[in-house]
Amino acid sequence: MTMFTAHEVKLEVFEGPLDLLLYLIKKNDLNIRDIPISRITADYLAIVEVLKDLNLNAAGEFLVTAATLMQIKARALLPAPSSEAEEEMDPRANLVERLLEYQRYKEAAKHLEQKLQSHKDVHYRGAPLLADGDYTMEASLFDLLDAFREVLENLKPRVREIDSEDVPLEVKIKDILGYLADRPYATFKEILTRERTRRALISTFLAVLELIRLRQIVARQMESFGDIRVYRAEALPRELTVEYATAEAEPTPAAPLPDEPPPPTEG
Amino acid sequence: MERDERRKVLELLLWMTDRPLKPAELLRVLGDDAPLEMELRDDLAQLGRELDERQSPMQVVEIAQGYQLASRPAFSQWVRRLYKEKTALRLSPSALETLSIIAYKQPLTRGEIEDIRGVDVTGVVETLLERKLIKIVGRKEALGRPLLYGTTTDFMRQFGLRSLDELPRLDELIPSEEAAPAAPPVDAAPAAVNAAGDNPEAPHA
Numbered sequence: 001m002t003m004f005t006a007h008e009v010k011l012e013v014f015e016g017p018l019d020l021l022l023y024l025i026k027k028n029d030l031n032i033r034d035i036p037i038s039r040i041t042a043d044y045l046a047i048v049e050v051l052k053d054l055n056l057n058a059a060g061e062f063l064v065t066a067a068t069l070m071q072i073k074a075r076a077l078l079p080a081p082s083s084e085a086e087e088e089m090d091p092r093a094n095l096v097e098r099l100l101e102y103q104r105y106k107e108a109a110k111h112l113e114q115k116l117q118s119h120k121d122v123h124y125r126g127a128p129l130l131a132d133g134d135y136t137m138e139a140s141l142f143d144l145l146d147a148f149r150e151v152l153e154n155l156k157p158r159v160r161e162i163d164s165e166d167v168p169l170e171v172k173i174k175d176i177l178g179y180l181a182d183r184p185y186a187t188f189k190e191i192l193t194r195e196r197t198r199r200a201l202i203s204t205f206l207a208v209l210e211l212i213r214l215r216q217i218v219a220r221q222m223e224s225f226g227d228i229r230v231y232r233a234e235a236l237p238r239e240l241t242v243e244y245a246t247a248e249a250e251p252t253p254a255a256p257l258p259d260e261p262p263p264p265t266e267g
Numbered sequence: 268m269e270r271d272e273r274r275k276v277l278e279l280l281l282w283m284t285d286r287p288l289k290p291a292e293l294l295r296v297l298g299d300d301a302p303l304e305m306e307l308r309d310d311l312a313q314l315g316r317e318l319d320e321r322q323s324p325m326q327v328v329e330i331a332q333g334y335q336l337a338s339r340p341a342f343s344q345w346v347r348r349l350y351k352e353k354t355a356l357r358l359s360p361s362a363l364e365t366l367s368i369i370a371y372k373q374p375l376t377r378g379e380i381e382d383i384r385g386v387d388v389t390g391v392v393e394t395l396l397e398r399k400l401i402k403i404v405g406r407k408e409a410l411g412r413p414l415l416y417g418t419t420t421d422f423m424r425q426f427g428l429r430s431l432d433e434l435p436r437l438d439e440l441i442p443s444e445e446a447a448p449a450a451p452p453v454d455a456a457p458a459a460v461n462a463a464g465d466n467p468e469a470p471h472a
Contacts, residue, residue: 016385061386061387105371107440108364108440111435111440112434115426119426120343121340121341122337123337123343124335124337125337215403216402233399
């Protein structure tokens with residue numbers, strides 16, 4: 001109903017509840033380790049009210065922290081905790097820790113930004129791996145399905161019937177990434193025709209889809225209905241940028257990858 | 268192979284490559300003519316000085332644990348013109364924060380990033396993936412097997428990092444008013460590593 005979603009409305013100033021708290025602490029010249037909780041809670045809630053008016057969804061994230069603040073405030077009114085165990089659970093200490101940690105990352109981000117600024121004028125060569133013509137369209141799911149169907153039909157009928165064991169998707173994923181690791185690209189058919197059984201073929205197809213979804217690989221075509229080439233996302237020349245990716249040594253993920261296969265396929 | 272010639276070969280290799288070459292790779296290419304790694308690094312330093320003396324528009328850069336030739340900043344505008352200005356990387360503060368969390372704590376999941384930032388980071392992570400500053404490095408062996416993210420070689424190149432160790436230690440990154448927790452902030456402390464006197468007052472735009 002509202003024109004903006006929480007995602008679209010960028011709260012440039014305070015990105016989240018922690019930013020807001022840090023802002024209030026800073027503005028009031030307070031010490032993080034010694035926040036006057038009633039005051040900060042009041043200030044915080046006042047701003048959250050405004051946020052609610054502006055943007056309904058974003059306020060949700062802020063309300064969680066508001067609850068924490070009020071919990072801290074309530075505790076402050078009670079007698080001091082008796083046991084040490086209770087002390088450790090102190091939501092206030094917890095919040096302070098989070099703020100301090102978050103603040104460190106904000107500093108780290110500033111440091112990174114300086115690095116970025118000081119290196120923005122240094123350019124690296126990116127030897128294009130491909131001809132200009134390769135900068136074209138990304139193959140659609142239908143292109144992939146069509147090529148898949150063709151390969152499936154061309155499987156030798158006898159072979160097609162052998163019902164081999166299921167090949168786990170993650171095995172295929174590693175296999176494909178491994179295959180792409182030492183070449184600039186492979187054609188989609190080339191990847192498929194490495195398989196001899198129907199099941200393995202299906203697994204491979206699903207693995208390709210999953211890798212595309214995860215942006216680990218990209219399938220491209222030079223022309224409509226043309227051959228589909230599959231590139232490792234990192235080996236892909238970026239259009240009009242100077243820096244190119246990287247034949248990194250370890251393209252294969254450490255832990256086995258996905259197991260939930262993407263939706264529809266059987267051809 | 269004479270040292271002079273070896274330097275020429277190295278210059279050629281660093282010019283040809285589109286990614287930083289690690290010393291081990293250079294040694295492998297040199298094969299029988301490979302010197303000790305120490306000498307190799309020496310040659311590379313010497314090559315760097317040569318390019319300086321020659322006032323070459325290129326420089327030897329040690330980056331992402333390897334070496335590569337790069338343009339000198341003074342010549343940046345020409346590269347930009349060649350590539351129609353599309354060379355600058357711009358990141359929002361939230362993207363930078365998310366990136367720094369990943370750089371320090373990798374590999375980690377989106378949920379772990381959100382725990383630190385206190386906000387949803389789905390969109391930001393997508394952007395960073397698109398810019399190839401981060402990549403998926405695996406899945407965490409935990410409930411739901413969430414994806415794990417880490418930084419890329421491109422990240423190191425864009426930010427001019429030789430290695431991740433070059434990042435300042437997190438506990439050194441203490442904003443000034445925190446350095447003296449007991450005392451009121453006033454002018455408390457050495458703002459440490461983070462020189463450039465950026466004003467922490469304004470959440471950078």
